[in-house]
Amino acid sequence: MSQKQEEENPAEETGEEKQDTQEKEGMLPERAEEAKLKAKYPSLGQKPGGSDFLMKRLQKGQKYFDSGDYNMAKAKMKNKQLPSAGPDKNLVTGDHIPTPQDLPQRKSSLVTSKLAGGQVE
């Protein structure tokens, strides 16, 4: 549904009332969703669109590997395994030190796009 807002002036009051109820109805699902999220993640910050989220966005692609750290950690651990990266290899948390396995492999050489294969139907 689309709303045209420029013709609101003559019927402004009823328009606003309508918008109020629409917004209240629209608000309920959003607030319910927010409650669900807070229940699952109680530590979720007060400022959702704030620095943390944006900083993560700006740092996309950052991968750190320090061979010194890696070898020191290996020596410390001796026979134990280093903590692995887990499913999300982009997040470096806790004691995890990026290992060569975590870094992206150099991608394979050029393969022609399948779109250029001319398979038209």
Place this chain on the structure above:
Amino acid sequence: MLVCQGPGIGSVTHKSTWALGARTKKWLLADVISTVEFSHSGDLLATGDKGGRVVIFQREQENKSRPHSRGEYNVYSTFQSHEPEFDYLKSLEIEEKINKIRWLPQQGAARFLLSTNDKTIKLWKISERDKRAEGYNLKDEDGRLRDPLRITALRVPILKPMDLMVEASPRRIFANAHTYHINSISVNSDHETYLSADDLRINLWHLEITDRSFNIVDIKPANMEELTEVITAAEFHPHQCNVLVYSSSKGTIRLCDMRSSALCDRHSKFFEEPEDPSSRSFFSEIISSVSDVKFSHSGRYMMTRDYLSVKVWDLNMESRPVETHQVHEYLRSKLCSLYENDCIFDKFECCWNGSDSAIMTGSYNNFFRMFDRTTWRDVTLEASRENSKPRASLKPRRVCAGGKRKKDEVSVDSLDFSKKILHTAWHPVENIIAVAATNNLYIFQDKAN
């Protein structure tokens, strides 16, 4: 001629469907299409993908002997535009994914386009070669050098026709100007300059000069802890070469005039829709983030896409949009799971038709939406092989938000959120649209007569 016509939206007519892409379900991540753009005349259609490749399609000329192929788009050229890189100094992986392609207006026989990944913009020249010189004096036809002592006569090489060869060559490489990730490029109406925008800065380039660019917008705070918003999209005005707009993650749009000052940190106009504070939630700012901004062809309006809606703004009115079209309002009750699976951060694009009478944007489940601004009708269509046969009309789709699901309706819970249509393009003149559904490209045409 409007795309949405006839009694009710039910009779959207589309003549031909071409689905281009892999036949099998198995496809590589590299095949995901990341940008689609028609050239200024519409005869060429360029796509970029996650693997850094560009594929250009060309519209076939009308041919009486093959009436069915009228107006079909076939592969014209393909090349590797960008490669994956690793910035060792910053420990940063640079994806080869093509974020945007923008065509330059045609000036000669050759065609030019700009393609960009996160860090580097490249100017590509695409030229045709259909003649070959034969009869050289110093070498044979197979290329071997002739013995100069044996050359007794001179001949003039002649040009002979050959099979058409389309060559793409990089003419300019605009690098090292962006610390953050490039999200937009836009060619200026002066045909000499263009802008590139990343999360925090916008640079102005001259197409001929690669070692310098001017920074015209910089929103990086002195203390990064104070960062509250980023630039999400930017575009030059289609006619006024001094005007540009950029949108932010907070749902605002700023219009800048390069004549007023060299550094456009202070906007000339500020567009923001007032928000009802009582309806604010955790998700409010995230879903208000503008993922795309596009000027109308007329230059009088601009359109913004946020997570749930498309808004049309009159450039003369900053206080609120003149139109708001709901794309998939039923997702408001799914925001929690959409936040968890990161879909709430999906960046949908939007586009105008040639006459600015209709707008189009994508959604989930391979659905895309079209809104007719004059008749105030809208329609949901699906781009998928299973549901559309070539040369048949597209059937409108309906999503059931709740309650009893009618026959032919799709319930919100059965929507496939991995099938997102982020990129769509509309032919600059005719009713032909290109829709990218993950790794497949669909081209739909309006039935003539």
